[in-house]
Amino acid sequence: MTTTGTPRDTDPVLATGRGAAASPVEDLGSAAGRGPGQGGVPGRGRLSVTGVTGVFLVVIVLGLLLASVHLTQGTAAVGAGDLWRWATGGEALDQTAAVLVASRVPRLLAGIMVGVALGFAGALLQSVARNPLASPDTLAVNAGAYLTIVAFSVFGVAVPFYLQGTIAFAGGLAAAVLVLGLSRGGADGPSRLILAGSAITLALHSLVTMLLVLFEQETQGLFAWGAGSIVQSGSRTLTLALPVLLVGLAAALAITHRMDLLALGDDAATVLGVSVRRTRVASILVSVLLAALAVTIAGPIGFVGLAAPLIARLVARRVPGLGRHALLLPFAALVGIVVVLGADVFLRVVVPSAQTTAVPTGVVTSVIGAALLVWFARRMPDSGPGLDNATGHLGRPRSTTTYAAALALLVLTLVGAGVGAVLLGDRLILLGDVANWLGDVSGREVTLEMGRRVPRVLAALLAGAALALAGTIVQAVCRNPLAEPGLLGVTSGAGFGAVAAILLVPGVGLWPMSAAAVAGAIVVTALVFALAHRHGLSSTRLVLIGVGMQAGVMALISLLILVTRPWEVNLALTWLAGSTYGRSMEQTIPVAVVLLVVIPLAVLLRRELDIVALDEDTPRILGIPLDRARLLLLGAAALLTAGAVVATGVVAFVGLVAPHAARALVGARHSRVIPVAILLGAILVSGADTLGRWALAPVQVPAGVGTALLGTPYFIYLLWRSRGRDT
CATH class of the missing domain: 1.10.3470.10 (ABC transporter involved in vitamin B12 uptake, BtuC)
Structure with a gap:
């Protein structure tokens, strides 16, 4: 016997909200023991x-x-x-x-x-x-x-x-x-x-x-x-x-x-x-x-x-x-x-x-x-409730004066963050010591300390800039202010490549490890893109597949560590936590090169980023090949993420926080968002790294932990503020 129900009588497992009538996967709609279109109490x-x-x-x-x-x-x-x-x-x-x-x-x-x-x-x-x-x-x-x-x-x-x-x-x-x-x-x-x-x-x-x-x-x-x-x-x-x-x-x-x-x-x-x-x-x-x-x-x-x-x-x-x-x-x-x-x-x-x-x-x-x-x-449909948000994350327009003031303030903050990063650590270095070091007349102890500290500072600054730019690109492509390379699996892919090179090839050089990180990031990005593409690219599908890919890749990283060199778990953990410990000037070269290539590309494609961030139809009306543009932009984001992983390991939330804060400061136009986000990302990672080296010295907290602790409350705030929207 079957009772007739209201349109709200749908499978509780597959409805997207309380009492929602539509299932995100049509062929699972009767999983509660009813046939399609039947209502009543599930299974009765x-x-x-x-x-x-x-x-x-x-x-x-x-x-x-x-x-x-x-x-x-x-x-x-x-x-x-x-x-x-x-x-x-x-x-x-x-x-x-x-x-x-x-x-x-x-x-x-x-x-x-x-x-x-x-x-x-x-x-x-x-x-x-x-x-x-x-x-x-x-x-x-x-x-x-x-x-x-x-x-x-x-x-x-x-x-x-x-x-x-x-x-x-x-x-x-x-x-x-x-x-x-x-x-x-x-x-x-x-x-x-x-x-x-x-x-x-x-x-x-x-x-x-x-x-x-x-x-x-x-x-x-x-x-x-x-x-x-x-x-x-x-x-x-x-x-x-x-x-x-x-x-x-x-x-x-x-x-x-x-x-x-x-x-x-x-x-x-x-x-x-x-x-x-x-x-x-x-x-x-x-x-x-x-x-x-x-x-x-x-x-x-x-x-x-x-x-x-x-x-x-x-x-x-x-x-x-x-x-x-x-x-x-x-x-x-x-x-x-x-x-x-x-x-x-x-x-x-x-x-x-x-x-x-x-x-x-x-x-x-x-x-x-x-x-x-x-x-x-x-199997999710191309439309319906999801994460697409063409207008909710674009930020209010700002005047040129506001943009110039924000840019100047961030440049000064970045300089202050860089100077503070050089001076603070497990021991305090004075500005006079830095001047002597620059003049090549510093003592042996200061010279050794600066030789260790300066590469770490540069790695944090460059990695933060790269992750922020990658996050800006990812959020535009996904039209989602809550997306970032880490949640799309790109960061874990780069981390898998780097960790695999470190564990499987003892004493591996910088450039082979960088190539492995780039390969991992690009492979995961390509898989996510290919799997999410079904009669067009839904940003909701893209994010869900990215999260699934991230979980699977992180499991494979754990397997790799435990099978190959379980006695060096701490080494891999330090890398996965996003640490600048032991970095050399050579390790900053890959991320610097990637930034030199991608920043001009992003500036050149700033109009395309603005249009892609709007909706599905506008780019096509204006003659922009949407899927090709997305693939190019996501490839650039993968390169940036891989370069950052080589410099600092896996650092989370920078690609989420920096672009969103940039839009809040200067509006949605990417000609303004790009430089502001880069500055914010560099400040965030450098600040987290400095606090991690100084707050509990001589114990050093990885920079990735600091960015997670800073980024999580902001992410929670964003989610809480947007509760109940069709996002």
Whole structure:
């Protein structure tokens, strides 16, 4: 029996807002157990018992097969027959094999518990946000939980399991509330939710990286754990976690009926006696509890909470009745088990057995989740709610006097920032010492210090200028004031190229490393551009695919580090945190060359940038080949980003903050935005680097951490100010 609903009766997973009638992916519109055009409570129509039973059996059998293979994998020659005889009370295993069994079984059980917890958590978050991309990863729950655990580890105090879980819960809840608040609980669409979650995650990871770099001894081993590892030493942790898991699952199942009614829309649910606010709060609390439990067991295993429920809802589209939350949540949990165990089995097939305990399972699940995110973004329609904003970010026109005054003030500020950067550090250098150094009459100590400090100052200034110009170009091409090279995957691509050159070719020279960074940036940019292009280039698709690409590439960077040179994690972390430590004058040459080439090009194309930033139609009317112009401009942004990565490593948020602040100061015309943004970017990175070298001297905080700490509040402000707009 099917009831007739209002136009608001759409799949809560795929609607872009509360009660929205349109799904961003049409063929997923019935994933809640209804046929196309049907309304009513999700799943309260016809129920295919045969279909539901069949898909459950298929997933269960697949899970059992994976579990059987999983138990046979390891470093010791213990096969399936040996395990079967041991399990049935037959031939006893020797002591060594018994120890291995004691480690294999807990690893398997950890995978099962994590899959169940994240499957439930992701399904609940997708339903409460009515957004197919809501998950513990995209809502920064995992990042918040990870940060709090690392922060407590710094003190070197052994934290009991339940206290550790409580800490992780508090951190994850705070991050989720912030992201949901910035995206109005997901009502502003999947794009804004992903962008907000990615930016908050990026900021939290910057803090984690800073702690890992500054407290290397206290946080040893947490880098690999931070990628999500189900390796267990014994079953004590799992025994303690089981009661919490059962309580969380029971609480989730207890609200399934209310979640079905909530899918009708807030007004309809209220009429039917459901407290919308209480239901949402309960759902978020339960999902964060389960996600924090998974982090406590195995670290933040990436994207299982996105992939499992999304796959479950895809299946539910084909099986009437499976969309009922009482069935959907357990089914998502079973899919979660398959995802985690499948990823772990695959990992131990392709990675040498001696390294299977060092390489985390979360690397594979992150790549799977990133691929799903890209797939979903490619299926989004070319129009509709998204991130396109032709007018909202252009800034008000400013007079020539205002522009000249702003430019002069920024030039003076840049000079002051440069002088301060030279003078301040772990020791104070006087202006007289600088004058003596310039005259080549300084003492040995000053000469050595200036030889170390000046290249760092130049690297920060040039990298900041390059990132700001790259961000200006990216925001114009995407017509989105919240886009930046880091969130489009360009920065991570350049970082992957540079890190790969450093780790795979010991003692690699500057120019080969620069070439690797450029290649990585260009390959990722080309992939993002090609995948986002479908009957035209939607900026919403571009951003979502970029975020997915960034997540996948960062997972590959972690894999590369842990497989090749796990004993030099701190070296790679310093690079990924955006540090100017140990820079030489030679390392500033690539970014200087790129700036000398791209700045004139950007000035020459300033009119095209103005027009491309308007809309899709105006450039074509004026005879500008839009896709060709976008490709050229994004290629220039990739070169700038790669040059900056060579100079300072991975620095975030500069490409977001500097162009936006420039438009606020001098208006939207790129003839004015370009120089102002370049000056702001140089000031921002140089200032962050100087504070990092001076504030906690002799401890040095990477410049990328400083820009993240400065840029995140500004980004939050931008998101909060634009809540509720069609952006």
